Every structure is written in C-alpha cells, then in structure tokens.
Amino acid sequence: MGSLGNRRTVSPLCLGAMNFGTSTPADTAFAILDRFVAAGGTFIDTSNNYNQWVGHGGESEELLGQWMRSRGNRDSLVIATKCGARTTVPGDPGDAHWEGLSASTVASAVKGSLARLGVDRIDLYYAHIDDRSTPLDETVTAFGQLATDGVVDLVGCSNTATWRLDRARQSALAQGVTPYSVIQQHSSYLWPNPPALQGVQRHGTPHFQHAGIEHWDYLSENPDLTLVAYQSLLGGSYVRPDRPFWPQRGYAHPTAYARYETLRQTAQDLNATPNQVVLAWLIHHGAVPLIGASTIPQLEEALAAADLHLEADLITHLDNA
Template sequence: MMQRTLAGRRPVSALCLGAMNFGSSTDPETAIAILDRFVEAGGTFIDTSNNYNQWLGTGGDSEELLGRWMHSRKNRDQLVIATKVGARTTVAGDPGDQHWEGLRAGTVAAAVEGSLARLGTDRIDLYYAHIDDRVTPLDETVGALGRLAADGVVDLVGCSNTATWRLEQARRLAADQGVEAYSVIQQHSTYLWPSPLAPIDVRRGSPFFVHATVEHFDYLAEHPDLTLVAYASLLGGSYAGRPFPANRGYAHPSAYGRFEELRRVAREVGATANQVVLAWMLHRPQVVPLFGASTVAQLEEALDAVQLELSDDQLQRLDTA
C-alpha cells in the first residue's frame, strides 16, 4: 500500500482504518478478520477512541478489541495507533454531551492511562483532543498533551473537530510552552461539500461535527508539517446506498452536480463511487482518508481504490464540478 507521512516524520499507510464499531455493531470475529486483512494488504494506520461504543454501553470496546488483537498477533510495533480523549461519558450508559469528560489537564492524564490499559500498550502513536472543548482554557489542554509527548507516553498529538483559527492558536500556545504542537487534524471531509447553511451541531460551546473547510486546506498548504485525517470520507456508505447522500446538509444544488460528476467518472473507470472518492482524496499528499468497514468485502472495495488511476482530465472535472 502507498504511504503517507504524519507530521513529516511518521510513515503510515495511505488509508486509515476506523475501528469505531469494532466489538459492538461489528462483532469481534468480523472485526478481527477486517484487521487481519488490512494488515495483510499493507495497512498500518488504525483509528479508535476511548469513547467509542459508549452509545451502546460504557465505551472502550474498540480499544479493548484492538488491544486483544495486537496481543494475539504480536504486531504492535508494526502499527500506528491513534486514539482520543474528550468525549467519553462520565455517567455510565448516558453518552449525552453534558456528561463528556472534556479536556482538563487532570482528565487528559487519567484518560490516557485508561486507553493504555485497554490497548495493552505502553505508548500511543497519535493522541487527539477529540472535540474542541471551549469550556477548558486551550493552554491547559495544549500543555497536558504536550507533557504526555515529552514523557514519551504519546508520540504525535493532534486535534479533531476544530476550527482553523483554534488550530493556529493551539500551535502558537505549544510553541510558547515549548511542547509538542498539534501536527495532525482529524476533520469530517469527503468529496461533497455540505451547505454552508446546514445546521451546526454545537456541544460544549463549540461545533462538534466540523467539516474541513477551504480555510483548513489553505492552512495545510502553508504548513507542510501538518496532516489532515479525513473521517467519514465515505459518508457511512451513503455514496453507494442511496440515489443521493442527503445527510449532514448535502442536499443542495452544488452537491447534486458534484455527485453526478462523481458517478460519471466512476462509470468511465469501471469503479464504485466509494473507490473514486478515496482515489480522488489520495491525490492530496497531506490527506489520509479514514474509512470504516463492517465486512471484509467493504474493506476490499476500499483497498482496491489505492490502485485506481484517475486521469488529469477526470481529476480536474471532479475538482471543478
């Protein structure tokens, strides 16, 4: 599999496998088959979080499954594992945002210990501030994550669902404190652009599902040490499962036109819309598409996208649709 480099220094596979539903809606046997096949195909980058599956219980199922799998396969050193802090519930069985743990320094310190134990490891390769918690002073969060990097508990630190101006502010604060700065940002990003008039999901004083904007891509171009990990890149299967993926504010004229161009290119190259989306995203060197798979067949579809070649004309048509 082709490679990307996180933060200009950490090689990873060009596709990141999302493990959000592993151990719950994706049963353990299927999840392990997906993980085994991903690694067999050259995949090294796997994403999870301390709160995943808390909507079905207390959370942590995904981390625990990954920990058991890595222990059984003895492959920890060949992988880059990303996990997160900030959105785990403090009230068992109630994942509501009013109970999210947040990003205070003490919370970060305790949460990383929980993730290490569930993953069965002594280090985390990439640790995200899951949601931009504007209740907590940003310098406190930046300092807490920076100290984990200084202590060797984590390698890279990043943020997710964060506005560009907040990312810049956090990086400046890290420089002032002399600690590891955010070098990876995980945002909702796909081929379609949502309507700017779509409702914003605001929790803990800041937007939750933050789509990568033109400003994010402009910021990336000016900062080659920064990587965008694009979550929900396939819109949860919506490109394949409906006449048009209208969820999350995509039902607007520009998106309809863009979707039709996507389908035309897919027919031309004999691929699925999902594969064209991933192949198009892979032409941006600072972007790593993050996708989920609930079956091995879905994984195979995504893996085949890595080899899909799009012509300059097709790329331009997709870009300008």
C-alpha cells in the same frame, strides 16, 4: 504511502475500529484487521469513548489490544486513539456529560487508553473535540507534556475550526511543546452548504466539523500538518439510493448533486465505484481517509481505492466540478 505530520509513514488508508467489539463482533473484527494488515495497512484508529452509545465505552480499544497481543504485531502498527468525549456518567453518553480536555482529564484518560490497549505508548493521541470550556493553553500543555514524557509520539486534534487549530499550534510554539501535527476532520468529495461548515453546535462546542476551504488552505501552507478524513463516504450515500445525502449535515443542496454527477460519471469511466473515486481523490490531495468496514467486501472495495490512479486532468475536472 501516507504521512503523519512529515514524521511517520503510514498506509494510504486508516482503518477505523469504532464498532469493533460491539456491533461488529470480535471474530469479524479480527478478520477485518487481519485482512487490512495483510494488504499493507498499518494505521488504525480508535477512541476511549467507542462505543459508549451501545456499550460501556472502550470496547474498541480493548478489542484492538486483544488482537495485537494475539498477533504479536504491535510494533508494526501506528495506533491512534482519542480523549475528550468519553462520558462521565455510565449509561448516559450524552455530550452534556463528556469528560472534556482539562489537564487532569487528559492525564487520566491516556492511562485508561494505555491499559485498555495493553501498550506502553500511543503513536497518535487526539483531542477528540474542541472543549471551549477549558482554556486552550491548558489543553495544549497537557498534550505536549504527554509527548515530552514519551507517553505519546504525535498529538492531534479533531472537529476543530481552522482558527482554533492555528491558535493551538501557536500556543504550543510559544510554550516549546509538541504541536498538533494531525487533524481528524469530517471530509469528503462533496462540499456541504456554508452553515454546515461551522459544525453541529451542542452546549457551545462545535463537533462533526467538516474540513472546509479554510482547512485545505491551511493544510497547503503547513506541510507538517496532515488531515485524516473521517466519514468520507457519507454513510453509504454515494452508492446507496436508500441512503440519501444527509440534509442535517448540509449535503442535500443543488451544488452537491451537480458535483455528485461528475463523480458518478468519473467512476463509470474508470470502471470504479464512486466510493473508490472519493477515497482516491482525498489521497491525491494529501489526506489519509479513515475507512470503516463491517464486512470483508466493504474493506476490499476501500483497499482498491489506494491503487486507483487519477490523471492530472481528471483531478482538475473533479476539483472544478
């Protein structure tokens, strides 16, 4: 099992619902959700801006709400959602119009998510991006107040540099409010080249932040903090020759290809897929991988990773590749 900030026990994998209700139609999404729960899954991730680039935004939350009501299973689940990157200009999801993380925005955004999900509390609420145009203390206070009021249980952040994460946690400590106990960050077995670890800069705000060496070091020193790893399978690049490693994210470099060869050989020796070894490796290191699936076979492949045992010497081999 996985753990969120040493406070909530969750399934080893988190199911991402980003495309549910848009590119993944409702009947398929319901089938995937049902299978995930039947396999012991309890942790589901969405956001208030999914899937605004093809719809109005919020479809994912709405579909999850419909599914939970139809199944009557709300209390057995851990539901995570986010705010900060929802557009303020309908029809234009560009980041120039993102809502940001001011106190008033956070207070308003959580009400919208509660309504779309049809719930009276949110288990885990993230700052979706690091809004550097808003004072960090203000954002930390806003999230802490939601926890104090019982509107959310755990609070977390996403796409955030290590130094900003630490500063936010220190601010919460100084204010006496609930600190971030989860960070959702782009993380995989391969390491991108160093410049990519700084994230993609747009309007001065880094996003698509990779969990680099400093994040892992910080996590090891703070066991009350959990990494939820998103896009761990690099859009299919580990298993599909027609989808090469992302050069724009810094993965197309010689060291990455050498590390991939170790992964590929390990998967072959274990009679597993490279995707499954990546997920199992992350789980071994204390992360909760966030998986996306648009079909049942994709989900089944990911679910099998939770049962894939990696011996200690094999972990060392993978770590040092």
